Amino acid sequence: MTAGGVEVSRSCVAVVVDRTRGFNSRKGGGGRDAERRHQTKRPIEADDDRRWRDGRRGDSEKRPRLVSQRGEVREEYRVQKRRKCSPFASEREDNKVVRAPLCEKIIITNQFVDVTATRTISSEDHQVSVLSPELVSTVSVLPVEAQLDGQHPFDDLEEGQLEDEQQVVQAPNIATSKWATCLESPKDVITDVVKNSRWNRSSLSPESGELLSEGRRSTQSGSGSGRRSVEPISAHEHSEHELGSRFDIGVGEAECSTSDFTESEIDEPASSEIGLSMLAGSRDVNEYQKLSKINEGTYGVVYKAKDRKTEEIVALKMIKMNMEDEYGFPLTSLREINILLSCNHPSIVNVKEVVVGNGASVFMVMEHLEHDLRGVMDRMKQPFSTSEVKCLMMQLLEGVKYLHSNWIIHRDLKPSNLLLNNSGELKICDFGMARQYGSPIKPYTQLVVTQWYRSPELLLGTKEYSTAVDMWSIGCIMAELLSLKPLFRGKSQNDIDQLQQIFAVLGTPSETSWPGFTSLPGAKAKFRKQPYNLLRKKFPAVSFTGAPILSELGFDLLNRLLNCDPEKRLTVDEALSHGWFDEAPLQKSKEFMPTFASKRN
Ligand SMILES: Nc1ncnc2c1ncn2[C@@H]1O[C@H](COP(=O)(O)OP(=O)(O)OP(=O)(O)O)[C@@H](O)[C@H]1O
Numbered sequence: 001m002t003a004g005g006v007e008v009s010r011s012c013v014a015v016v017v018d019r020t021r022g023f024n025s026r027k028g029g030g031g032r033d034a035e036r037r038h039q040t041k042r043p044i045e046a047d048d049d050r051r052w053r054d055g056r057r058g059d060s061e062k063r064p065r066l067v068s069q070r071g072e073v074r075e076e077y078r079v080q081k082r083r084k085c086s087p088f089a090s091e092r093e094d095n096k097v098v099r100a101p102l103c104e105k106i107i108i109t110n111q112f113v114d115v116t117a118t119r120t121i122s123s124e125d126h127q128v129s130v131l132s133p134e135l136v137s138t139v140s141v142l143p144v145e146a147q148l149d150g151q152h153p154f155d156d157l158e159e160g161q162l163e164d165e166q167q168v169v170q171a172p173n174i175a176t177s178k179w180a181t182c183l184e185s186p187k188d189v190i191t192d193v194v195k196n197s198r199w200n201r202s203s204l205s206p207e208s209g210e211l212l213s214e215g216r217r218s219t220q221s222g223s224g225s226g227r228r229s230v231e232p233i234s235a236h237e238h239s240e241h242e243l244g245s246r247f248d249i250g251v252g253e254a255e256c257s258t259s260d261f262t263e264s265e266i267d268e269p270a271s272s273e274i275g276l277s278m279l280a281g282s283r284d285v286n287e288y289q290k291l292s293k294i295n296e297g298t299y300g301v302v303y304k305a306k307d308r309k310t311e312e313i314v315a316l317k318m319i320k321m322n323m324e325d326e327y328g329f330p331l332t333s334l335r336e337i338n339i340l341l342s343c344n345h346p347s348i349v350n351v352k353e354v355v356v357g358n359g360a361s362v363f364m365v366m367e368h369l370e371h372d373l374r375g376v377m378d379r380m381k382q383p384f385s386t387s388e389v390k391c392l393m394m395q396l397l398e399g400v401k402y403l404h405s406n407w408i409i410h411r412d413l414k415p416s417n418l419l420l421n422n423s424g425e426l427k428i429c430d431f432g433m434a435r436q437y438g439s440p441i442k443p444y445t446q447l448v449v450t451q452w453y454r455s456p457e458l459l460l461g462t463k464e465y466s467t468a469v470d471m472w473s474i475g476c477i478m479a480e481l482l483s484l485k486p487l488f489r490g491k492s493q494n495d496i497d498q499l500q501q502i503f504a505v506l507g508t509p510s511e512t513s514w515p516g517f518t519s520l521p522g523a524k525a526k527f528r529k530q531p532y533n534l535l536r537k538k539f540p541a542v543s544f545t546g547a548p549i550l551s552e553l554g555f556d557l558l559n560r561l562l563n564c565d566p567e568k569r570l571t572v573d574e575a576l577s578h579g580w581f582d583e584a585p586l587q588k589s590k591e592f593m594p595t596f597a598s599k600r601n
Contacts (some may be wrong), residue, residue: 061393072305184380285357288316288365295372299332299432304368314352317364332432337364339408339431347399349419349429369427370598371479374416377484379596383548388594389481390580390587392418395426396474401572404467405435410434413473414453417479424593449473451498456509456564459495459502460522468566471575475561482539482548487562506564507533535559553580 009241288305291313295302299316307314319333338352350367357363373392384392396418403410410417412433419427433449449458455472457465479487488505490498499522503509508530509517517523539558550558557578563569570578581587 037516039053060334063120124502152252156251188475198397202246216353246311283353283355285316285361285363287355288314288363290316297430299330299336305365313368315366315368316355317366319364324365330432333362335366335434336431339364339434339436340364342406343402343406345399345402346425347395347427348402349427366429367427369419369421371420371596372416372429373418373420373426373481374414376420377415377480380484383484384406384481385585385588386551386554387585387588389478390585391424391590391593392420392426392481393478394576394581394587395590396428396477397572397576399426400474401576403428404470404572406436408434408436409465409467410473412449412453413470413477414450415477418477420596422595424588424590451492452488454495454498455566456499456502457566459499460517460520460521467564467572471561471572472566473571474572474575475558475569478558478561479539482550482558487538495522496527497523500527503527503530503566504536505534505538507531509564515567517565533559535562551580551583551584553578556580 252350287308289308291306293301294304294315300319301316303316305314305316306312319330337351337354340349341354344350349369350365352365355363355365383389395411399411400410410428410431410432410433412430413428417428417430419429421427449455449469453473453476455465455469458469476487488498488501490501507513507526511518535558536555538547539555540547541549541551541555545548555572557575557580560568560570560578561575
């Protein structure tokens with residue numbers, strides 16, 4: 001183990017986690033190769049895990065060794081893992097929003113709607129060609145003008161807080177989703193989406209949540225939280241894929257061909273059978289009383305609200321429509337809803353249901369947490385103690401382990417997306433950028449990951465990236481928890497400056513320290529040569545200057561999370577099993593974490 005060197009030891013440990021004691025203990029060594037192997041397969045279900053543990057899976061389907069040696073807590077998480085089919089598979093990487101066009105009738109494919117195709121239709125073109133003719137469903141959509149019906153759900157609320165929401169009254173619909181059926185109005189489109197999808201968790205039976213047949217499960221392989229890369233596919237492959245499948249399962253994934261996903265399996269969730277079970281529980285936003293506005297992000301306004309029946313305090317995230325855009329309903333929001341509804345983990349914010357308001361507005365109802373880490377750190381005078389940082393890091397890593405194990409990359413981890421409550425619980429939110437991968441993914445767009453937390457490979461314009469982008473962000477967050485200051489504060493929208501800041505601390509990479517570095521598009525820029533890793537200076541073992549102190553092991557963890565080479569960066573499993581969590585001071589229990597006065601009402 002080195003301290004301060006650019007290169008660090010690659011040894012790997014396996015751990016047994018004893019959550020009752022609140023720390024990890026090393027158990028033995030293990031290879032990293034299996035973890036490092038790029039995997040582009042779909043996640044596997046709990047049953048697969050069992051089969052694998054029972055030794056009934058083939059070599060090619062082996063999970064990383066660490067996973068088989070997990071302790072109780074991880075087993076528990078795995079049992080919680082009940083991932084469902086993804087209702088929204090047509091996604092755009094540029095975070096544009098999608099709106100049904102001004103037409104009276106659209107024919108859409110059931111799942112793999114080509115957003116670009118829907119863009120091209122005009123009011124004269126009343127039909128869009130379909131990608132899979134046998135799978136079409138027909139949607140009637142009134143012209144946008146006709147959508148301006150009814151009263152806004154928050155019309156009875158305070159004056160002056162309605163501008164944003166009222167725009168939504170004119171909002172388009174999400175009829176391009178697979179869940180739309182023959183409907184009378186855009187409001188109905190939204191309502192039907194809620195009814196026919198699994199958006200309403202409260203009425204979802206476990207049975208209906210389990211959408212994958214055994215046959216499908218058995219074709220899936222790979223999981224764990226080792227490195228997984230997202231591979232771009234060629235245009236040719238992509239078009240083949242779209243024509244061949246309505247489900248975004250990776251083309252070129254040898255063990256997960258389109259034929260693995262039969263029509264009946266895919267249609268199952270959208271069938272009236274499940275739709276009917278949704279009907280009983282769907283709720284209107286007026287079931288909630290708005291209390292105050294918490295925050296406004298790029299894609300939504302978040303309110304504190306109260307369930308009128310149960311008096312439970314919740315957070316309502318209203319999906320913000322962009323009326324200046326050619327489209328309306330943000331795909332980032334569809335993606336967020338879809339992913340959050342299928343996640344179930346203590347470190348991931350819980351979405352209770354999705355409710356609809358008049359005018360086709362859609363709200364995500366989430367558990368409410370008093371703070372986000374950005375707000376807390378901005379108000380703190382002293383940084384968190386080491387044991388507090390461990391408590392927060394452990395929760396963050398466990399949440400990310402759950403995501404990576406489920407083939408989800410968050411892609412926007414940062415303090416403002418980490419919620420904190422007064423019980424010391426940390427939960428990851430804002431899944432607008434999150435992607436399920438193992439599916440064809442279009443090349444990287446600049447919008448992934450807020451700049452200060454963005455990894456060097458993204459900044460350098462890589463076309464392939466992996467779960468390692470989240471691990472970099474976690475390294476930046478760890479540094480910030482220790483110092484209260486963002487570690488790499490590049491100038492806004494200036495990737496080169498961001499990289500200069502990184503290289504000034506970690507050393508400028510070379511082809512030796514990071515094989516493949518010089519082939520990255522951004523590597524042609526002339527970076528100042530800085531041969532040393534100076535991170536230790538910022539986080540010394542002993543400090544006379546007020547710099548945050550960090551033990552050898554703590555520094556080793558930070559340094560390995562912040563490895564410029566994504567292949568060498570720690571995986572979430574490796575981070576979770578790092579010895580820093582074993583050494584004194586041990587992580588603080590959540591119940592002893594500090595509480596903070598709420599800025600919010
Ligand atoms: N469940 C919640 N409980 C309490 N506050 C929340 C909750 N969800 C979000 N917030 C607050 O609202 C803010 C914005 O939420 P979120 O990040 O989901 O919106 P966004 O529009 O996607 O933001 P961004 O501009 O970062 O993409 C968060 O930083 C947090 O302060």
